Amino acid sequence: MVHASISELTTFRWELADELDHIVRHGFDAISLWRTKVSDIGIAGARTLVQQAGVRVSSLQWAGGFTGGDGRSFCESVDDALEAIDAAAELEADVLVVHSGCRGGHTRSHAHRLLADAIDVVAPEAFARGVTLALKPMHSGAAAGGSFLTSPVAAAEWVERFDHPAVRLALDLWQFGHDRSLVPQFGRLAPLTAIVQVADGRGAPSTDAERLPPGQGTYPLSTLVTGFVEHGYAGTFEFSPVGEAVESLGYDEVLRRARVTATAWSQLVRVPV
Numbered sequence: 001m002v003h004a005s006i007s008e009l010t011t012f013r014w015e016l017a018d019e020l021d022h023i024v025r026h027g028f029d030a031i032s033l034w035r036t037k038v039s040d041i042g043i044a045g046a047r048t049l050v051q052q053a054g055v056r057v058s059s060l061q062w063a064g065g066f067t068g069g070d071g072r073s074f075c076e077s078v079d080d081a082l083e084a085i086d087a088a089a090e091l092e093a094d095v096l097v098v099h100s101g102c103r104g105g106h107t108r109s110h111a112h113r114l115l116a117d118a119i120d121v122v123a124p125e126a127f128a129r130g131v132t133l134a135l136k137p138m139h140s141g142a143a144a145g146g147s148f149l150t151s152p153v154a155a156a157e158w159v160e161r162f163d164h165p166a167v168r169l170a171l172d173l174w175q176f177g178h179d180r181s182l183v184p185q186f187g188r189l190a191p192l193t194a195i196v197q198v199a200d201g202r203g204a205p206s207t208d209a210e211r212l213p214p215g216q217g218t219y220p221l222s223t224l225v226t227g228f229v230e231h232g233y234a235g236t237f238e239f240s241p242v243g244e245a246v247e248s249l250g251y252d253e254v255l256r257r258a259r260v261t262a263t264a265w266s267q268l269v270r271v272p273v
Helices: 016-025 035-041 043-053 074-090 108-129 152-162 183-192 221-230 244-249 251-268
Strands: 003-007 030-034 056-064 095-099 132-135 167-172 193-198 236-239
Touching: 003 056, 003 251, 016 030, 016 035, 016 043, 016 251, 030 035, 030 043, 035 043, 035 056, 035 074, 043 074, 056 074, 056 236, 074 095, 074 108, 095 167, 095 193, 108 132, 108 152, 108 167, 132 152, 132 193, 152 167, 152 183, 167 183, 183 193, 183 221, 193 221, 221 251, 236 251, 244 251
Parallel strands: 003 030, 003 236, 030 056, 056 095, 095 132, 132 167, 167 193, 193 236
Antiparallel strands: none
């Protein structure tokens, strides 16, 4: 069984009430919320709409930037992460996606230390509130200041070293679906991963590349998704295409195709007895 969700970034121009109405009609029972949209109606308002729709929140995006690449100080980023944890708990989100921040002018060891210092503060709070922090690596061609962890293996090594029950991985298949070395790492990555984001692509990602709907690119998404489930991943796959292809198709058509794709993946999964 493949558990599927829709990211609010995909339905960028819709308000939350419209998103919830459409995803339910297309057979989805989960949504990934974007903090910017949540702030438009407030956490209480968003929680009420989600509860009325009978939908769960697969993740809240995002917190982090602890290395200062986005112009905030370390303390400001940590305080913002604590606010995001509170929001995730109020929204009953399974996961809060975390970006480390870019390396910037830091040495690699200092960037790692800043991330560790930040997670030292926020992980206990996340654990106490029942929120899982999912650290998201980003391909170097598309990171744009988002993360100095530029491979799933590097992020997995970091999570393993930090060794806290509230800290796991977010795996974005758009970032790494082109990489043939990903599949051999499934046995290691699947148990560490809290959320998987899904979009198609053509070749290595870049800041200019679109996050395509599944089937419009060249990534072997069916193989990646079913293989990940067969290696023990039991979490949600969040459909998160963004760009001109989504706008051209229209949101309803993107949701329809996502539902068909998720159903097909569920039929392909072979879970060992």
